[in-house]
Amino acid sequence: MKELWDLRDEKKPRVALSRSAIVRAAIEVADAEGLEAISMQRIAGELGFTKMSLYRHVANKDELIGLMVDNAVGDPPDVSAIPGDWRARLEEVVRRLTTIWQEHPWLPTATLGAARSMGPREVGWTESTVATLAGTGLTGDERLAAAFLVFGHVRNTQSLATTGTQPWSGDGELAGLIRANADTFPELSAALTDDAPALEDNARRFGLERIYDGLAALIAERS
Numbered sequence: 001m002k003e004l005w006d007l008r009d010e011k012k013p014r015v016a017l018s019r020s021a022i023v024r025a026a027i028e029v030a031d032a033e034g035l036e037a038i039s040m041q042r043i044a045g046e047l048g049f050t051k052m053s054l055y056r057h058v059a060n061k062d063e064l065i066g067l068m069v070d071n072a073v074g075d076p077p078d079v080s081a082i083p084g085d086w087r088a089r090l091e092e093v094v095r096r097l098t099t100i101w102q103e104h105p106w107l108p109t110a111t112l113g114a115a116r117s118m119g120p121r122e123v124g125w126t127e128s129t130v131a132t133l134a135g136t137g138l139t140g141d142e143r144l145a146a147a148f149l150v151f152g153h154v155r156n157t158q159s160l161a162t163t164g165t166q167p168w169s170g171d172g173e174l175a176g177l178i179r180a181n182a183d184t185f186p187e188l189s190a191a192l193t194d195d196a197p198a199l200e201d202n203a204r205r206f207g208l209e210r211i212y213d214g215l216a217a218l219i220a221e222r223s
Contacts (some may be wrong), residue, residue, distance in 0.1 A: 017049050019057040023067045027104070030068065031108060035106040063117075065110055070119025072104045076128045085214055086219075089132040094208065097125065098222065101158045108155040126151075133215070137222030146215055153211060157204035 025046045029037050040061055044051040058064045077096050100119045101107050111122070129147040130140075138146070175192045182189035 006140075017047060017053055017057065019067070021047060021069050022028065022054055022058055024034055026068050030110075031104055035065070035109055038068075040064070064151045066117045066119060067109065069110050070121045072107060073100055073121050073125060075121060076124030079128065079132060086132050086134075086136050089148070090129065090212070091208075092148060093129050093132060095133075095155055096104055098158070098204075101154070108158050111155070112125070118177065136215075136219045138215075138219060142218075146211075149211055150208070153207045154204065157202040157207070 026038055026043050029042060029046060038061065040054050040058075041051045043064070044054050058067065077093055077094045078101060082089045082092050102152045126147055128143075129150065130143045133143040133146060136143075178185045178192055
């Protein structure tokens with residue numbers, strides 16, 4: 001009888017519904033279950049409201065994802081005080097970007113798509129990246145292209161890291177099959193027999209170093 005009349009946990013206090021509350025709840029769901037778990041119905045349920053209530057604050061799922069991205073990426077980094085040259089500053093931007101994408105593994109997927117709207121924080125990350133190459137002799141469009149190249153490489157290697165499979169790792173199932181058929185795949189078998197440090201991070205560091213080296217060669221040529 002006592003348990004029957006204990007009403008303390010029967011009703012949980014609801015948070016006040018607002019755009020920021022909706023976005024926070026959506027980010028928590030995406031962090032835990034991935035972007036595919038996001039729907040207006042799901043987020044409304046998480047907050048204890050009806051789906052129609054959300055539409056007074058967020059127009060649709062596309063707008064919600066845009067707001068999630070702009071909040072999750074955080075304020076763009078100011079690396080102007082980083083000691084060293086453009087390369088040290090660019091490496092610091094990449095380090096911070098990598099950290100954020102590891103904290104929110106759904107971000108690389110969410111930031112794809114030309115039709116989506118970009119918020120000021122996300123645009124600010126591109127501004128910070130382009131600024132690292134100021135004064136190098138590269139043109140404005142070259143600096144922007146370099147930023148896109150770096151972002152694309154980090155996104156690609158991060159997406160591979162979050163798939164749950166590492167097919168080219170030396171101890172993976174695919175690598176074992178390739179080595180077992182070395183007559184058919186001699187070069188791949190030899191490559192996968194090495195310690196292959198370049199593959200430990202899905203070739204992220206290897207690719208970044210090649211991008212940086214290419215930029216350094218172009219900057220030296222301009223100067």
